Amino acid sequence: MCAAALANIEVMLEERIPDNALKVGKVLLQRLQDLARKFELIGEVRGKGLMIGVELVKNRKTKEPAVEQTVKVRDEMRKRGILIGKGGTSRSVLRIQPPLIMTEEQANKVIDAFDASLRSVG
Secondary structure, three states, X not given: OHHHHHHHHHHHHHOOHXXXXXXXXXXXXXXXXXXXXXXXXXXXXXXXXXXXXXXXXXXXXXXXXXXXXXXXXXXXXXXXXXXXEEEOOOOOEEEEOOOOOOOHHHHHHHHHHHHHHHHHHX
């Protein structure tokens, strides 16, 4: 098993997959932060690489979780062909965890769908 794991790591390094995850993750985070300035529903954007959380809140000052809107945004994303998770202690954090080989073009499509989903929820 160790040989298989080491071979897997070698391929990931040769194909620069960790570098890609950091680069595309920065694109996602920047675009999500832009959306946070546009939508009051986004309370916080956090993450590293391609593991990103977007916390939805009813009020940015009180940080009251927007649980119902979180479900609606996730459903809207599904309608647009993109699967995202939901988590957090209040179940109001949308989890974006795409494959490590995601391209910038694909990341931009995800954010465009996220923008449309947020607009449809209000």
